[in-house]
Amino acid sequence: MLENNPNQKDSAHYLNLLEQELKNIEEALINDQQIEMPDTGDDSAENQETRDQQEEIVKNYLERKREIERAIKWTKENGSICAVCRQPIEESRRDADPASITCKAHRDEDDTIEI
Numbered sequence: 634m635l636e637n638n639p640n641q642k643d644s645a646h647y648l649n650l651l652e653q654e655l656k657n658i659e660e661a662l663i664n665d666q667q668i669e670m671p672d673t674g675d676d677s678a679e680n681q682e683t684r685d686q687q688e689e690i691v692k693n694y695l696e697r698k699r700e701i702e703r704a705i706k707w708t709k710e711n712g713s714i715c716a717v718c719r720q721p722i723e724e725s726r727r728d729a730d731p732a733s734i735t736c737k738a739h740r741d742e743d744d745t746i747e748i
């Protein structure tokens with residue numbers, strides 16, 4: 634059975650998910666850079682709004698990319714354990730967000746952890 638090291642199997646599973654998502658984001662970012670905004674010299678509010686929306690999308694991608702890279706690094710070095718208390722991260726929590734590196738009890742601290 635997996636009782637010897639239940640974490641090992643989880644780690645590989647979540648690393649797969651994380652690496653897949655990272656690849657998707659990198660592709661999305663590349664595609665995004667290829668979209669040329671038509672330079673019509675139009676500084677209308679509408680145009681500005683579209684640019685703001687695009688910037689927001691890219692910002693979100695980059696933020697998520699950082700989270701994923703952090704989770705990959707953490708998981709490779711430590712397995713699927715909480716970065717605060719070092720107990721196994723609940724499966725339901727990681728299923729909901731594979732980039733989580735804290736258990737449910739420490740979810741509020743997840744954003745602030747630097748590794």
Ligand SMILES: [Zn+2]
Pocket residue numbers: 715716717718719720735736737738739
């Ligand atoms: Zn914890």
